[in-house]
Amino acid sequence: MPHDGALALSLGGSFSLIAALAHLACIGIGPQAYRFMGAGERAARAAERGDRVLTLSTLGIAAVLALWALFAFSAAGLVVRLPLTRWVLLAVSAAYLARALAFPRLRSAFPGNSRTFWWVSSGVCLVAGALHAYGLARLWSSL
16 A cells, blocks of 8 residues: 555646646647636737747746656655655745745736636645645655
8 A cells, every 4th residue: 555645746746747748738739728728818929929938938837847746756656766855845845835825926927817727726736735745744754
């Protein structure tokens, strides 16, 4: 039977991986994907223009999320143990939870993002952060 900390980190890592793939889908599908994900008309228009900054930003976010997934999977024992896993996952947990709780302040900086985007993405960040934090707390001594 898997340890509940490993299960939590497996689920948290899966959230990160799915989010990374969603960002890649926006790049691959284009403006309609940015609109569907709630990124706003400004982002969709930038995608229509082939804006490289948007593409690189989206790709960067996807890469960070994929790396976060890799560290969670490492701590869960699904892939090779990575160095500094404990500290990276502490930062990941903090980043997810901060993003979830800061959305009222962040919203004004990104007025084009839909209300649905803010509630859904903040909820996902809250769950992902809680899973990472719980899993890390349960496995701390073994990392």
